[in-house]
Amino acid sequence: ALKDGAAVDFASETEKGNTALLWACRDGRQDMIRRLIDAGAKVGLSNSMGVTPLMMASAGGWSDCVRVLLDAGADAGVKTPQKAKTAAQYARERMEAVQPEERSRYEKVLEVLDAGDTPPPASTGAPAASAPVAATVPTTSKASKG
Structure with missing residues (x-):
């Protein structure tokens, strides 16, 4: 359907405004995420x-x-508009809720987010400071790997 020009950012009212990209992200489908982005899905579109x-x-x-x-x-x-939660906060709250052997997944997410927040080095050659990660918040979502 993507090759035929399907609307990649279509969000159903019955699905709380979730797009195909949101579902692929929930399920960890990196291949589908790449396809949807290549087809024009907006990475900043929220539900x-x-x-x-x-x-x-x-x-x-x-x-x-x-x-x-x-x-x-x-x-x-x-x-998020109501609770002002960031991607890092979502990762941290899930890390608090999972079994100890699963925590490394969320630690890796936080590392990637921190690296993505680091600005490029200043033109003076001075090292750039990384942005602080937001505080931990209670858990709300459930996702499983597999």
């Missing part, structure tokens, strides 16, 4: 709750998907 694809991938612990989204221009500083 009815203000959740972006980057937030969804971060909540799932999908560091490879987070990297693809950041490379495509996703903004890690965007916050």
Whole structure:
């Protein structure tokens, strides 16, 4: 359908405004995320709750998907309208809720987000400072790998 020009940013009201890109990010489908972005999907488009694809991938612990989204221009500083949560906060709250053996997935997501937030070195040659990561918030979403 993508080759035939399907609307990649279509969001159904019955699905809370989730687009195909949001679903692919929830499920950790890096291949589909790349295809959708190549077909014109907007990486900054949020659902009815203000959740972006980057937030969804971060909540799932999908560091490879987070990297693809950041490379495509996703903004890690965007916050949800009601609770002002960032992608890093979604990753941190999930990291607090999962079993210890799963925490490394979320640590990797936070590393990728931190690297994506680091500005390029100043023209003076001085090293750039990385942006601080937001504080931990309670868990809300459930995502599983596999």
